[in-house]
Amino acid sequence: xxxxxxxxxxxxxxxxxxxxxxxxxxxxxxxxxxxxxxxxxxxxxxxxxxxxxxxxxxxxxxxxxxxxxxxxxxxxxxxxxxxxxxxxxxxxxxxxxxxxxxxxxxxxxxxxxxxxxxxxxxxxxxxxxxxxxxxxxxxxxxxxxxxxxxxxxxxxxxxxxxxxxxxxxxxxxxxxxxxxxxxxxxxxxxxxxxxxxxxxxxxxxxxxxxxxxxxxxxxxxxxxxxxxxxxxxxxxxxxxxxxxxxxxxxxxxxxxxxxxxxxxxxxxxxxxxxxxxxxxxxxxxxxxxxxxxxxxxxxxxxxxxxxxxxxxxxx
Amino acid sequence: xxxxxxxxxxxxxxxxxxxxxxxxxxxxxxxxxxxxxxxxxxxxxxxxxxxxxxxxxxxxxxxxxxxxxxxxxxxxxxxxxxxxxxxxxxxxxxxxxxxxxxxxxxxxxxxxxxxxxxxxxxxxxxxxxxxxxxxxxxxxxxxxxxxxxxxxxxxxxxxxxxxxxxxxxxxxxxxxxxxxxxxxxxxxxxxxxxxxxxxxxxxxxxxxxxxxxxxxxxxxxxxxxxxxxxxxxxxxxxxxxxxxxxxxxxxxxxxxxxxxxxxxxxxxxxxxxxxxxxxxxxxxxxxxxxxxxxxxxxxxxxxxxxxxxxx
Amino acid sequence: xxxxxxxxxxxxxxxxxxxxxxxxxxxxxxxxxxxxxxxxxxxxxxxxxxxxxxxxxxxxxxxxxxxxxxxxxxxxxxxxxxxxxxxxxxxxxxxxxxxxxxxxxxxxxxxxxxxxxxxxxxxxxxxxxxxxxxxxxxxxxxxxxxxxxxxxxxxxxxxxxxxxxxxxxxxxxxxxxxxxxxxxxxxxxxxxxxxxxxxxxxxxxxxxxxxxxxxxxxxxxxxxxxxxxxxxxxxxxxxxxxxxxxxxxxxxxxxxxxxxxxxxxxxx
Numbered sequence: 086x087x088x089x090x091x092x093x094x095x096x097x098x099x100x101x102x103x104x105x106x107x108x109x110x111x112x113x114x115x116x117x118x119x120x121x122x123x124x125x126x127x128x129x130x131x132x133x134x135x136x137x138x139x140x141x142x143x144x145x146x147x148x149x150x151x152x153x154x155x156x157x158x159x160x161x162x163x164x165x166x167x168x169x170x171x172x173x174x175x176x177x178x179x180x181x182x183x184x185x186x187x188x189x190x191x192x193x194x195x196x197x198x199x200x201x202x203x204x205x206x207x208x209x210x211x212x213x214x215x216x217x218x219x220x221x222x223x224x225x226x227x228x229x230x231x232x233x234x235x236x237x238x239x240x241x242x243x244x245x246x247x248x249x250x251x252x253x254x255x256x257x258x259x260x261x262x263x264x265x266x267x268x269x270x271x272x273x274x275x276x277x278x279x280x281x282x283x284x285x286x287x288x289x290x291x292x293x294x295x296x297x298x299x300x301x302x303x304x305x306x307x308x309x310x311x312x313x314x315x316x317x318x319x320x321x322x323x324x325x326x327x328x329x330x331x332x333x334x335x336x337x338x339x340x341x342x343x344x345x346x347x348x349x350x351x352x353x354x355x356x357x358x359x360x361x362x363x364x365x366x367x368x369x370x371x372x373x374x375x376x377x378x379x380x381x382x383x384x385x386x387x388x389x390x391x392x393x394x395x396x397x398x399x400x
Numbered sequence: 401x402x403x404x405x406x407x408x409x410x411x412x413x414x415x416x417x418x419x420x421x422x423x424x425x426x427x428x429x430x431x432x433x434x435x436x437x438x439x440x441x442x443x444x445x446x447x448x449x450x451x452x453x454x455x456x457x458x459x460x461x462x463x464x465x466x467x468x469x470x471x472x473x474x475x476x477x478x479x480x481x482x483x484x485x486x487x488x489x490x491x492x493x494x495x496x497x498x499x500x501x502x503x504x505x506x507x508x509x510x511x512x513x514x515x516x517x518x519x520x521x522x523x524x525x526x527x528x529x530x531x532x533x534x535x536x537x538x539x540x541x542x543x544x545x546x547x548x549x550x551x552x553x554x555x556x557x558x559x560x561x562x563x564x565x566x567x568x569x570x571x572x573x574x575x576x577x578x579x580x581x582x583x584x585x586x587x588x589x590x591x592x593x594x595x596x597x598x599x600x601x602x603x604x605x606x607x608x609x610x611x612x613x614x615x616x617x618x619x620x621x622x623x624x625x626x627x628x629x630x631x632x633x634x635x636x637x638x639x640x641x642x643x644x645x646x647x648x649x650x651x652x653x654x655x656x657x658x659x660x661x662x663x664x665x666x667x668x669x670x671x672x673x674x675x676x677x678x679x680x681x682x683x684x685x686x687x688x689x690x691x692x693x694x695x696x697x698x699x700x701x702x703x704x705x706x707x708x709x710x711x
Numbered sequence: 712x713x714x715x716x717x718x719x720x721x722x723x724x725x726x727x728x729x730x731x732x733x734x735x736x737x738x739x740x741x742x743x744x745x746x747x748x749x750x751x752x753x754x755x756x757x758x759x760x761x762x763x764x765x766x767x768x769x770x771x772x773x774x775x776x777x778x779x780x781x782x783x784x785x786x787x788x789x790x791x792x793x794x795x796x797x798x799x800x801x802x803x804x805x806x807x808x809x810x811x812x813x814x815x816x817x818x819x820x821x822x823x824x825x826x827x828x829x830x831x832x833x834x835x836x837x838x839x840x841x842x843x844x845x846x847x848x849x850x851x852x853x854x855x856x857x858x859x860x861x862x863x864x865x866x867x868x869x870x871x872x873x874x875x876x877x878x879x880x881x882x883x884x885x886x887x888x889x890x891x892x893x894x895x896x897x898x899x900x901x902x903x904x905x906x907x908x909x910x911x912x913x914x915x916x917x918x919x920x921x922x923x924x925x926x927x928x929x930x931x932x933x934x935x936x937x938x939x940x941x942x943x944x945x946x947x948x949x950x951x952x953x954x955x956x957x958x959x960x961x962x963x964x965x966x967x968x969x970x971x972x973x974x975x976x977x978x979x
Contacts, residue, residue, distance in 0.1 A: 122497060150666055187688045196434055196496050197687050200626055204683025207623050211676040215669070333508060333619065336501055374512035377505040384502045385490050553840055560839030560850070561832055568826045571815035578775055578809075580801035580830035580893055589836060 089242040094362045096237060100250035102358020103257035104316055108331055109338040109350035110260055111308030117268075117345035118281045118301045121195045124202035125180050126309050127332020128209035129173045131325045133310020134317045135213055137169030138222055148218025162227030170310030177306025178299060180205055206332060210325045219324040224317055228252070253315050260308065261351045268347060277301065281345070337380035343393030352391055409537035411652050413608060416543040418648040420601050421621075422628035422640035423550050427594040429634055430554075430563070431587050432570030433492070436622035437503035438598035440510040441484060443617025445476035445602025450526040450612040451519060464530035464607070469542065473603040480599025481592050488591040492584060495573075507619060515614040525613020529606055542604050547641070550597055554637040566590055620676065627679040630686040633693030642695055647682075651675040727786075728753045728897055728929045729774070729805075734783035736769055736953075743769040745953040746783065751897075751931060756923060758944035758961075759933045762973055766953040767933045768810050771899050774931075775807050776800040787897070802830045806895035808886040810902050810933070816875035820866060820885055823874050824857035827892035860888040864918060879906040884918070891922065898922075899931045904939055912936060916943055941965065949973065 108130065115123045138145075142159020145151055160168065184205050188198050231248050238244030268274040279287040280294050288294045313328065334357075342353025357376050364372045383390060405412070424438035449472040457468055491502045514520045521527075533539055557563040565586050568576035577583050606612040628647055633639020657663075658671035670677070686693070727750040736744040744766040751757045759767050772778040774785055776797040785793045792800055806827075815823050832853055834846040861867045864884040869877075877885060883903050890898060900919070904912045916939055923930055934940045940947060941961040949957040949964060951973040957964050964970055 122501075150669065184684050184688070193687070193691070194496070196500065197691060199497055199500060200434070200630065201684050201687040203623060203626065204680040204687070206680070207620075208677045208680025208684065211674070211680065215674060215677065329619065333504065336504065340501060370516040371512055374509045377508040377512075380505040381491075381502055381509070384494055384498050384505070388494065388498050556840040556842065557836075560836075560846070561829060561834045561853070562836045562839055564822065564826045565829055567818065567822075568815055571817060572813050574777065574797075575809065575813040575815065576826070577797040578777065578801060578807055578813075579827040579889065580798050581826070582796075582798045593836075 089238055089244055092238060093244045095359065096244060096246045098359030098362030099254060099355060100246060100358070101361055102355035103250075103254040104312060104319065104354075105334065105338050105358055106257045106351040106354030107253070107260055107308060107315065108312040108335050109342065109354050110257075110264055110347065111305035111312070112335045113339045113342065113345055113347060113350040114264065114308075115301060115305050116339065117347065118277055119185075119189070119298065120281070120345070121185070121198040122202065122336070122339075122344075123185075123305070124199060124332050124336075125177070125184075125206045125209065126305065126335065127328040127330075128206040128213075129177050129180075129306050129309035129328075130313035130316075130331055131210055131213055131328030132176050132313070133169045133173035133306075134313030134322050134328075135169075135217060135325070136172040136310070137165045137314040138224060138317070138322060140165035140168045141225055143222065143225065145217050146220040146222070148220055149214065149216050151216045152218065162224065166311065166314050169314055170307045173310025173313070174303045174306035176209075177302040177309065180209075181298065181302045206329065210328050213325040217325070219326070221324065222317070222322040224314075224322075227318070247319070249319050253319060256311070256315065257351065257354075260311075261348065264304075264347050273297070273300070334376045337376035337383075339390075340380055340388070341383050341390055343390030346390065346392045349390055349392035356391070405537055408652070409535065411649065413536055413539045413543050415645045415648040416540065416547050417601055417605055417608070418624070418628065419641040419644035420543070420547050420550050421598065422625055422632065422644035423554060423637065424594040424598040424601070425625040425629050426554065426634070426637060426640040427597070428587070428590045429629065430557075430570060431566040431590045432573065433587055433590065434496070434500045435503045435591060435594070436500060436625065437484075437487070437506050437591070438594055438625065439617040439619075439621035440503075440507040441480040441595040441598035441617075442602040442605070442621065443507075443510060443514060443614070444480055444483065445473075445599030446606035446612040446616055447514065447520050447526070447602075448472060448476040448479060448599070449603035449606040450529050453530050453607070454526055454528065455519075459530060463534065464532045466532045466541075469532045469604070469607060473542075473600045476599040476603035477596045480602075481596040484592040484595025485588065488588045488595075489584075492587040492591055504619070504622070507617070507622065511614050511618055521613065523614070525611055525615075526606075527611035529610050529612065531610070532607060536608070539604070539608050543608075546600065546604065551637060551641060558637065562586070562589070623676070623683070624679060627683050627686075630691075630693055631682050633695030635692050636695060636697050636700055638700060639693045639695040643693065647679065650678070654678075727751065728755075728788060729931070730784075730786040731770070731774070732784040732786065734770070734773055734780050734785060736766070736773055736778060737781045743953050744773065744780070744950075747950070747953070747955045748783075749948050749955060749958055751929060754923075754927065754929055755945045756919070756930045756932065756943055758940040758947040759931060759950065760935070760937070760940055760947060761950035761956075764952075765950040765973075767950055768901055769953075770950070771807060771901055771931075771933065774800075775805060775899065798830075801893055801895075804894070804896040805899065806890035806893040806897070807899035808883070808890050808901055808903060810905070812879075812882045812886055814874040814882055814886055814889070816873065818874060819871045820861060820874055820877070820888075821854070821857050821870035823885060824860050824889050824892045825853050827889045828853045828856060831892075831894050857888075857892060860891050861885075863891070863922070864888040865914075880908075880911045883907070884915070887918070887922075891926065895928065897929045897931065899933075901933045902935060903932070904934060904936050912939060915939075919943060 112126045139156055140160050141162060142156050144153060144155035184201050185198060188201060228248055234245040234247050235251055236243050236245055268277060276292050277297055279292055280297050284294055338353040338357055339350055341356060342349030357379060360375050360379060361372050364375060421442060428435040452472045453464060487506060491499060494502055515523055565581045568581055569583055569586055573583055628643035629640045631647060632643020654671040658668040729751040731747055731749050733746045733748050734744055735746050761767055773780050776795045779794050784791055787803060787805060832849050834849050838846040858870060861870055864887055866881060866885055874885060904915050907915060922928060944961055946959060947961055947964045948955055949970050956969040956973060957967040
């Protein structure tokens with residue numbers, strides 16, 4: 086196979102994959118601490134994207150209740166990104182307080198929490214659609230001055246990757262390092278892992294489990310919001326339902342990597358990105374099925390995922 | 401009365417079909433399995449009917465024969481059953497969340513496949529599906545028997561050896577196995593029966609809606625079904641039926657309220673288009689405040705007792 | 712050992728119903744059961760005792776197929792049942808109760824017992840739903856047998872009561888009725904007297920004796936309450952840290968130095 090082609094596909098795969106990876110980091114973090122799948126992560130993703138858009142002072146289109154609305158001021162992109170992600174984090178916390186906390190207090194089955202999160206996600210996404218319509222939006226370009234693409238090949242055989250995708254990959258690596266450092270090398274991380282093991286015992290040992298759960302949702306929501314904006318930057322904001330699509334795909338990513346495994350989220354994301362990139366041209370239409378086919382197979386063959394440990398079932 | 405039926409004919413049939421679909425979620429749930437695979441079989445059933453009636457049987461003058469619709473339903477049921485068995489046997493070794501995820505993946509894969517095959521009409525789908533009836537209301541001739549038969553089936557099931565086995569699995573799979581109940585066999589049985597029913601509903605729906613494409617039987621449908629069962633009741637077959645009927649009628653009722661003069665536009669628009677918002681919120685509220693749904697076995701017992709006592 | 716012959720004459724060379732052959736079970740780094748071997752004869756009332764964590768319940772789980780052994784064999788009526796899934800073990804005639812009662816809490820007492828009739832009945836889905844003659848008769852018979860079993864354990868007065876509403880001691884008796892519905896030849900009781908007061912313990916003892924005689928059962932009993940075990944059992948096996956440290960009639964086992972040490976520690 087042509088080396089240039091191969092390199093191009095690999096880089097494309099890593100580019101797609103790194104977006105999945107950042108999304109999955111937040112998704113899997115919640116599972117690692119609370120043993121629940123928080124499907125609202127996709128809705129948070131949407132909220133982050135839309136809030137960032139609003140914060141850049143851009144105007145919303147002709148559909149939706151807030152048609153034509155725009156903030157009277159606009160922030161530079163990076164600030165808008167931070168603001169949007171903080172709002173997303175806040176939404177995550179609100180969802181936690183209202184929907185998940187009561188279930189956790191009752192010791193409800195994680196399945197019930199999954200169902201609840203599905204409902205909340207669908208409600209939030211549809212509220213967004215009700216307010217802003219489903220038109221596509223794009224952000225004002227923050228990378229002016231930088232070349233639009235970086236060449237990883239040669240002048241004769243160029244292998245181009247869009248600068249924004251390189252930035253996203255870099256962000257995903259930074260996030261992975263930061264989260265791994267947090268979980269393994271800080272006291273907070275240790276406390277989080279204790280809570281993940283056994284919440285009741287941790288709380289009896291004096292760990293403020295409530296605050297830690299809050300922190301988990303803040304980090305996760307923030308990451309979700311960041312992903313939403315980054316994807317919006319990369320391919321545009323394609324309607325609120327994009328969050329649901331991501332939420333569904335994200336399931337494949339975190340199961341493949343290993344539920345609750347933080348490096349696994351990145352591995353899973355990159356693997357699925359590469360798998361999608363390497364779909365042969367004649368099957369390109371089936372690309373969207375690839376993550377789900379992988380999910381199905383992984384569930385049957387190795388449900389703990391690539392990096393997870395096999396679960397011992399206690400009787 | 402006649403104008404009521406004429407105005408709401410489409411809605412009434414939709415309500416009945418939704419109630420039957422709700423039962424397809426209820427069946428695996430009887431065995432403690434959350435499977436959201438039925439939208440996939442529903443889509444499959446619809447495609448089978450659509451393809452058979454537009455491509456296989458030649459179009460004739462007048463109405464499409466009901467006997468052929470019944471044939472399509474039978475074919476859809478059998479094909480769904482076979483696929484259900486093929487998917488269920490490996491998948492039902494999974495528990496809890498893992499099974500739910502596998503069924504989500506299944507529906508997504510089917511959706512992508514449907515979107516891309518020529519025979520399913522690709523993104524456009526199949527339209528102009530022949531009509532066996534001259535009015536929407538007459539679809540009740542198919543929908544109501546389907547509902548009645550499935551309700552009778554499930555009601556009887558709850559009182560038989562097999563039904564008891566399913567419920568035992570739901571209560572405590574380990575103890576049930578220790579008491580001699582084969583978990584995989586029964587879970588696959590419930591799953592396959594659910595697939596068969598979903599396929600049959602799909603076949604009727606394809607004719608009813610007149611077109612069929614990959615927007616039928618999606619993740620959104622799963623969310624609808626979960627709302628029906630969660631709100632209606634997950635511990636008795638009456639629950640999903642009532643949930644399906646009421647929640648399908650709810651958006652229409654809200655639309656009626658929206659027409660009342662004097663409402664602010666934002667509220668009217670919400671009542672008109674906010675179906676999924678309402679369902680989503682209902683699901684969230686339901687899991688916290690009434691996880692067994694509104695119609696519980698306890699409630700049914702009390703209602704029956706009250707009826708038995710002389711007034 | 713009495714031994715009413717089983718349902719059909721079977722060519723068992725010895726009168727051993729259950730043979731545990733060097734069975735081992737390891738979870739991760741922990742060896743819960745370590746090369747345990749013993750045999751239970753037809754009609755025996757066989758006790759299994761040992762300190763907490765000795766591996767007694769794990770052994771039950773191994774016998775009933777809930778856990779697969781990492782080594783060794785289990786033979787029942789001469790057949791190798793190692794690694795069989797729980798429902799197949801139950802079908803062959805081994806029934807059990809659980810250390811932490813595992814009733815179907817939301818279901819009625821009668822339903823709990825009726826469910827366990829599953830392996831001794833045959834009606835399938837279709838004949839059941841259609842209510843065909845044989846299915847209806849079988850349903851009727853299931854109900855009658857379940858009612859009789861409830862009466863046997865003294866719970867005939869509340870058949871429709873939800874299982875979780877019963878007092879703890881009654882729940883344990885209900886679990887026994889449920890296990891008996893399988894028409895087992897071998898009954899495994901896991902700490903059936905836990906949570907019972909002295910009177911209930913006596914009644915339980917009587918129940919076990921009468922059930923064993925009337926139904927020609929072989930019983931394997933895990934119990935912490937030593938007087939019960941000493942009174943009831945023909946032979947006792949003692950486990951400690953997953954190993955068999957003594958085996959024999961109660962009087963001998965009681966005085967066995969390893970047993971004394973296990974229970975009292977070697978500070979003495």
